[in-house]
Amino acid sequence: MEKIPINRLIDFSPVDGTGNRFAIFVQKCPFRCLYCHNPETINECSACGVCVEACPKGALKKESGAIIYDESKCVGCDTCLRVCPNLSSPKTRYMSVEEIESRITRVRPFIRGITVSGGECALYPSFLEELFIRVKRMGLTCLIDSNGAKPFKDLEYLVDLCDGVMLDVKAYDDDFHRKLTSKSNAVVIENLDYLLSKNKLEEVRTVILPKYDDQNRNTVDNVSRIIGNKSRYKLIRYRYYGVREEGLKEFGKVIVDESYAQALAELARKNGCVDVVIS
Amino acid sequence: MEKTEVMKIISDETLTYAQQVLALARLAESYDDTLKRNPLWIKALKEGKVCDLNEGLAPYRPRYILPDYSILLEKGCSFLEIEKPKNLTELCFDLLIFYRHVPSITSYPVYLGNFTELFMPFEDEADNPSTKEVLRLFLKSIDKTLCDSFVHANVGPNRSKLTDIILDLTKEMQLAVPNITLLYDEDVTPRDLAIHAVDVMLATSKPSFANHKKYSSEHSNCPYAIASCYNALNVGGGGYTLPRLRLYKISTEAKDADDFMNNVLPRYVDLILENIDQRIKFIVEESSFFKSSFLVKEGFVEREKFTGMVGVVGVAECVNNLLGIENKAFGFGHNEKAEKLAYEILSKIEKIVNEHKGLYCSKCDDKYQMHAQVGIDTDGLDDAPGCRVPVGFEPPLFEHLTLESTLHGFFPCGVGDIFKFDQTWSKSKDAVLDVINGAFRKGLRYFTAYSEDNDVVRVTGYLVKKSEIDKLTNGEQSINNCTVFGKGAKEKGRALDRKVYGKNSD
Numbered sequence: 001m002e003k004i005p006i007n008r009l010i011d012f013s014p015v016d017g018t019g020n021r022f023a024i025f026v027q028k029c030p031f032r033c034l035y036c037h038n039p040e041t042i043n044e045c046s047a048c049g050v051c052v053e054a055c056p057k058g059a060l061k062k063e064s065g066a067i068i069y070d071e072s073k074c075v076g077c078d079t080c081l082r083v084c085p086n087l088s089s090p091k092t093r094y095m096s097v098e099e100i101e102s103r104i105t106r107v108r109p110f111i112r113g114i115t116v117s118g119g120e121c122a123l124y125p126s127f128l129e130e131l132f133i134r135v136k137r138m139g140l141t142c143l144i145d146s147n148g149a150k151p152f153k154d155l156e157y158l159v160d161l162c163d164g165v166m167l168d169v170k171a172y173d174d175d176f177h178r179k180l181t182s183k184s185n186a187v188v189i190e191n192l193d194y195l196l197s198k199n200k201l202e203e204v205r206t207v208i209l210p211k212y213d214d215q216n217r218n219t220v221d222n223v224s225r226i227i228g229n230k231s232r233y234k235l236i237r238y239r240y241y242g243v244r245e246e247g248l249k250e251f252g253k254v255i256v257d258e259s260y261a262q263a264l265a266e267l268a269r270k271n272g273c274v275d276v277v278i279s
Numbered sequence: 280m281e282k283t284e285v286m287k288i289i290s291d292e293t294l295t296y297a298q299q300v301l302a303l304a305r306l307a308e309s310y311d312d313t314l315k316r317n318p319l320w321i322k323a324l325k326e327g328k329v330c331d332l333n334e335g336l337a338p339y340r341p342r343y344i345l346p347d348y349s350i351l352l353e354k355g356c357s358f359l360e361i362e363k364p365k366n367l368t369e370l371c372f373d374l375l376i377f378y379r380h381v382p383s384i385t386s387y388p389v390y391l392g393n394f395t396e397l398f399m400p401f402e403d404e405a406d407n408p409s410t411k412e413v414l415r416l417f418l419k420s421i422d423k424t425l426c427d428s429f430v431h432a433n434v435g436p437n438r439s440k441l442t443d444i445i446l447d448l449t450k451e452m453q454l455a456v457p458n459i460t461l462l463y464d465e466d467v468t469p470r471d472l473a474i475h476a477v478d479v480m481l482a483t484s485k486p487s488f489a490n491h492k493k494y495s496s497e498h499s500n501c502p503y504a505i506a507s508c509y510n511a512l513n514v515g516g517g518g519y520t521l522p523r524l525r526l527y528k529i530s531t532e533a534k535d536a537d538d539f540m541n542n543v544l545p546r547y548v549d550l551i552l553e554n555i556d557q558r559i560k561f562i563v564e565e566s567s568f569f570k571s572s573f574l575v576k577e578g579f580v581e582r583e584k585f586t587g588m589v590g591v592v593g594v595a596e597c598v599n600n601l602l603g604i605e606n607k608a609f610g611f612g613h614n615e616k617a618e619k620l621a622y623e624i625l626s627k628i629e630k631i632v633n634e635h636k637g638l639y640c641s642k643c644d645d646k647y648q649m650h651a652q653v654g655i656d657t658d659g660l661d662d663a664p665g666c667r668v669p670v671g672f673e674p675p676l677f678e679h680l681t682l683e684s685t686l687h688g689f690f691p692c693g694v695g696d697i698f699k700f701d702q703t704w705s706k707s708k709d710a711v712l713d714v715i716n717g718a719f720r721k722g723l724r725y726f727t728a729y730s731e732d733n734d735v736v737r738v739t740g741y742l743v744k745k746s747e748i749d750k751l752t753n754g755e756q757s758i759n760n761c762t763v764f765g766k767g768a769k770e771k772g773r774a775l776d777r778k779v780y781g782k783n784s785d
Contacts (some may be wrong), residue, residue, distance in 0.1 A: 012676040012784035015703050015709030020717075021710075107677050110717025112709075279706070 003094040007041045011107045014253025016115035016174075017143045017166060017202065022104050028120040030149040032179040033170065034250050035207060035244035041119040051080035051090045053167075060090050064101050085242075095129045104135060113127045113163065120152040125158050130159045143202055146186035146278035147181075152195060165195050168258030170278045172219040176212075192226060201231040208264060209238050216264060224268035224276075232275040233268050235261050284425075293763075295756050297323055297426065297470035308335035313565065315557050320550050329551060332384075332590070338520065338558055339566040340382040342588075343506050344662065346579040348392035351377060352400065358573030367410060367441075371417040377734035378425060381574070385760065390517075391457055395434045398441040402559060405440030408712050414441070415448055423449070423452040428741035428761035431458040438472040446486070447749040450479045453735055455759055456500030459486035460505040460725075464579040467718050474708050477715075479730055481705040484737045487695065487727035490719045494594025501584055501642055508653050508740025509725045511696035513642065516584025518692065522551055523590030523652050526597035530695045531724055536601040536620060536740040541628055548589075548631040555647055555748070559638045559719040565595045571639065584776035586643040588692055589632050590652035593662030594621050603672040612668035616651050621666060625649075625689040651687075651694035654774075655739035664739050665694055673778040674785035680714070684721035697737045703782035705730045731779045738765045738774045745775075 005027035010016075036042065047067050052060045059073035060080060080090050085146045094279040104114060114135055116128060121144060132142040141163040146152075148167050152159050159165070169188055171177040177185035189225040195201040202270050204227055223234055237256035240248060258278065265276040282290065288302045293549070323329045334342065351373060355362040359377060381599035383387035400483040404410050408665050421430065434442050449459060461468070461476045467661035468491075478485050489505050497503075501513045512518050529547050563569050563582065574580045599610035629649060637647045651665025663669045666686040671681055676698070687694050704711055708736045715726050730736055734744050743765030747757040751766050768774035 010783050010785075011675065012710075013782060014707035014716065014784075015782045019707070019709040020713035105716075109720045110677065110680070110714055112713050 001065055001096045001097070002127050002130075003096050004127050005044055005092045006095045006100070007038075007105055007119060009100070011103075012110065013115070016117060016145060017113070017164075019047065019112040019142070020110060022111050022114045024116045024121075025112065026116065026121045026124060026257075028123055029118055029120045030123070031147050031183055032087075033122070033147075033181045035180070035209070035238060035243050036247070037038070037239070039047055039242070039244050040081040040084060040089040044087045045090055045092055046086050048086060050083055053134070054079050054083040068158050097134065100131060101134050101179060104138070104140070105163075108138055108140065110172040111140065113143060115166075119147035120147055120149055122152070122155065122158075122248045125150075125155045129158050129161060132158070136161070146191075146222055148191040149183060151187050152191050156272065159198055159200055164200050164201065165191075166203040166205065167191060167195060167201065167207050168207075169223050170200060170207060171215060171221040173215060176215050192223070196227065196230055199230075200260065202228065203232040203234055205229055205234045205236055207236045207238055208261050210251050210254050210256055220264045220268050221271065224271040224273040226271040229274040232277065233273045234277050234279060235265055236279050237261050238250040263270050286561060292487055293751055293754060293756055294711035295426075295758060297526075298760055301760070305333065305335060306387070308337050308339070309333070309604050309758075311337035313337060314561050317550060317553055318555050323547065323550060326528065327661075328525055328528045329554075330525055330545060330590075331554075332521060332523060332652075334384060334520060334522070334558070335760065337566075338383075338562050339567045339573075341383040341517050341562055341585055342521055343389050343510060343512055343515050343518040344350060344381055344383055344574065344580060345390040345504050345506050345512050345517045346377075346381055346388075346392075346574055348374070348377075348397055348579075349622060352397065354529060354577075355550055355749075356573070356577060358577060362395075367398060367404045368413050370401065371413055371558045372395065372733065375417070375424070378421070382568070385427050385429050385703050387425045387430050387760075389429050389431055389510075390504055390514075391421070391430060391432040392670065393433040393462070393504060394445055395437060395439050395442045401438060402439050403440055405748055409484055410449065410541070411444050412439070414444055415452070418448055418452060418457075420456065422452075422456040423758070425456060426758045427720065428455055428458060428765075430456050431460065431462050431506050431508075431706060433462055433489075433504050434486060435462040435472065435476075436464050436468045439471045442472065445473060446475050446479045449485065453744075455735055455744050455761075458479045458508070458742055460489050460509070461486040461493075462491040462505070462688075463488045463497070463715070464491040465719070470712075477708040477711045481700065481708070481711070481730045482733065483735045483744055484727070484729035484733055486734075487737075488715050488719075490722075490724045490726075492719065493724060494721065505693075505725075508693070509712055509727075510588070510650065510693035511693060511724070512586070513584040515579070515581050516586070516642065517580065518588045518650075519562055519585050519592045519639075520555055521588040521641070521650060521652065522554055522558075524551055524589065524628070525593050525658075525662050527593035530597040530600045533601065539601055539702075540623065544627060545631060548628055548711060551589055552587075552632065552647065555589070556638050559587055559640075562762070563639050572664055581642070583641040584641055584643070586640040586692065587637055587647035588639070588650040589628070589629065589647055590650050591625070591666070591690075592652050592654055592664055594624065594666040594686075595597045595663045596661060597624065599622075607669050607672045612674045612679070612682065618685075618719055622688065625666070625686060629689050649690050650692045651690045653695075654768070656771050659771045660773070665690070667696055670773045670776055671778070676714070676780050677784065680718045680723060681721065684718055684723040686722040688722055690724065693725070695727060695740065697739070697777060698728040699725070699731055699777045700728055701731055701779050701781045704728075704780060736765075736775060738768045739772070741765075
């Protein structure tokens, strides 16, 4: 039975798609976004042990080359995440579909579906397929939250199975995308077209950045033209919380103004995007 | 020289005239001692093991009265010389007249009717441009003349245009009175109305949601309504009296959990049932209400539809004490043993209450009913309201709702809890409604929520304005009788410090 690294499970999430949803955050992401607000999901734990020494509650220990995490001792101070030199978390657990399914069963009356996020969940397509088949049997919906790094056209079965994909388009300009994420956006844009053609685009998200008005406009203008009235477009205001040092250096310890985001939302609406939301 | 009780009231600059009159009346009521009471009850009162909620010693009306307003619609009221209303404006005026003549423990009407049903005959006026203004004046008049947060109206379970207008006005006007409950059944109530209600609730802490599927199935003979805080009582009836068992204090008398269950607790349940019998006998046989009130004579209420209410508080502290748990962080709400014991204790009380033949309550199967009382300011931190988890120790949202859903079954005449949400939830009304639907499917009876930055906030079961509490703190008067309770609950019971649920809901 396949097990994948899970960073976190959230019983009730009001922010990962429509309605109340069970959210699954997988570990590992091919992008290195400067403004990532949960950078501890980027890499798998290398068991270096730096966090073991730093934990003030003795909740971590190193045993035969692996970090063992004792949840009962953890007070959630996040010191381990702050000291990790590897953009990872010692609290990551390898879990099977069955284990996750039983957690979902517990909260089932309260949710309308699940959302798989990360990290990048498209790194684990066969796991997701198995999970979605079971979750669908419970009468729940399945959403994928993805940065679009992996081509969805190669995952057609998964795309057909899910109820929709919430896709990040971090930048329309490829050079800027490389600067932000360390990778090209060619596959992301391809995914945008593909998911539209499959009618599976639940939402597109762009983080609105401080100091990069041209890039913000360029991305919002192009994306809104592409999606038109076929998908919700969510403009996420950059917030400095959780952003690591290199990101703070680039974007500052600021929160993007609502009024600035509103102006960009207006631009998207002019391009025919009906459902534009700001968060 | 120390001031007399009368002088204290009439010289208190923070009391309005109306509040002084009521305080003087309460004082008079508590001077009489015609009402029979068991000396053991009086001893328990002094020890704080039971509480009479200052209902007085000479009750001259039932505590909660829920008139059947459909009679006003059909026939008018001859005592008040009101004829059957012909349009919405007339109905609003008729109701405002009528409300002034509905007594209760607070002397204000605790039930204003179901606005959705009452206004239905005039639904075609909804599109009339003046209708919203008529309803605005109606609501404003209620807030400024019935100055008490236990004044309560219902809406739903069906939708009407007039209901939507009332909800819009509720959000716009930001008034503490009336309290409002939506009778909600996900299979009956249109989703649009439910989402509208969630939006208004998050913005102004009302309406709350009552589990209509559950309550209506328990009231197949006589329709129910939600009155006062969250009390589910018969329409055309109500609650005679509501003394309380303070379970924490009672538990301090027990050697251990077994002693509590088998000896101590049953004694106090017997005592409270006897006290309820005595009070009901007095209200029905000695006072004039059921003999001469126009409400009775014209059929707006019927004696046998009333019942006695057995109030319960301090479940959490009681089980923590019996299990020797000193740190609340590891007690009820976070501890299966504590929760199992709570279940057993409530089952025990329920059994004794159900075996007792109640007086003058034949339309409630001759039974009194358990009520998870919301607490009063003087409870401080000794007794959490009803079966709630103590303030500051609320578990993650899912666990919290699951625990409460399990225990709500014990309280057919009212129980509820308040959930405080941050912006991430108030922006996702669908998610809040999913949570309500889930909780109701699991058996939760009553759900209410508000956003952390509202001015109108729900204290324990009633609404007050934070800005009005500030007035009292500054030695000024507050028009609402309940602001002073809110101030006390805030200062002594940390009632406004409920945990805020954010995007991770833990």
